[in-house]
Amino acid sequence: MSRIAYVNGRYLPHGAASVHVEDRGYQFADGVYEVIAVRGGVLIDGDWHMGRLQRSLSELQIRMPMSPAALNVIFRETVRRNRFKDGIVYIQISRGVARRDHPFPNPEVRPAVVVTARRTPPQSAKVIEEGIAVITQPDIRWERCDIKAIALLPNVLVKQAAREQGAVEAWQVDGDGFVTEGGSTNAWIINADGHLVTRPVENAILNGITRRRLIALAKSHGLKVEERPFSLEEAKSAREAFLTSTTSLVTAVVKIDDTVLANGRPGSKTVALRQLYMDFMSETAISGATSQV
Numbered sequence: 001m002s003r004i005a006y007v008n009g010r011y012l013p014h015g016a017a018s019v020h021v022e023d024r025g026y027q028f029a030d031g032v033y034e035v036i037a038v039r040g041g042v043l044i045d046g047d048w049h050m051g052r053l054q055r056s057l058s059e060l061q062i063r064m065p066m067s068p069a070a071l072n073v074i075f076r077e078t079v080r081r082n083r084f085k086d087g088i089v090y091i092q093i094s095r096g097v098a099r100r101d102h103p104f105p106n107p108e109v110r111p112a113v114v115v116t117a118r119r120t121p122p123q124s125a126k127v128i129e130e131g132i133a134v135i136t137q138p139d140i141r142w143e144r145c146d147i148k149a150i151a152l153l154p155n156v157l158v159k160q161a162a163r164e165q166g167a168v169e170a171w172q173v174d175g176d177g178f179v180t181e182g183g184s185t186n187a188w189i190i191n192a193d194g195h196l197v198t199r200p201v202e203n204a205i206l207n208g209i210t211r212r213r214l215i216a217l218a219k220s221h222g223l224k225v226e227e228r229p230f231s232l233e234e235a236k237s238a239r240e241a242f243l244t245s246t247t248s249l250v251t252a253v254v255k256i257d258d259t260v261l262a263n264g265r266p267g268s269k270t271v272a273l274r275q276l277y278m279d280f281m282s283e284t285a286i287s288g289a290t291s292q293v
């Protein structure tokens, strides 16, 4: 089945969808993006993704190209035209097309909008049952990792390093020996008291929507969540570890570099948290509700 993409007001066959060579996203990585999960045709936590998109744009002084309601119509229409129920929507907004010059172009230049959507397969049974290995890498990124910018070169490099070493993700470690986050996921551990520990939301990490949702779900089930930095040393001696993202959901981490965690199998709390998140997605798919805690 042919895929359809939305580009600046038009729905086009994927192969014919393109942006201008002087799009500032292409030339300067001057833009932002979101990836939103779709289950049963419903956007999961769509309101929170919209809020984060607006924040990213505003931090970079790129204007919102249209209302959230209009963008939502495009999301739903792109999903409909690609004829799937379970998958992802991708939106990218750049500062627009202008002659190459670093400072912002004239304010009349319209931001460029691209939306794509595709079906995604269910998470692999092997990953669910066995968990994954992560490697660690120095965090060489800038100081505004809270902005979901399309400038992802350091993330590309750490993810490639992970792949070359037979791992799925790389946990980035700051200059003080504390884990920030993965190349495309948030990092979590469970300590000896059974508390969930994850880095607080500040400029060093992306405020993951899955992270935010899981904190709400965990708290509502009586689990203690500590939002504080944790060191690589603490992670390697943790009872359990896992990562979260829109596409990885809640995935157990069973090995960090050469250290096997606990018995090398997904821990029971991680398995339970994953189930909480899966149930939340299924319930949202049925009720169509968005983003209420």
Ligand SMILES: Cc1ncc(COP(=O)(O)O)c(C=O)c1O
Residues within 6 Å of the ligand: 035, 155, 181, 182, 183, 184, 185, 186, 205, 206, 207, 208, 209, 210, 211, 244, 245, 246, 247
């Ligand atoms: C660097 C980084 N951290 C965390 C996440 C997880 O965020 P979310 O749960 O909103 O997908 C992502 C997702 O792309 C990411 O790129």
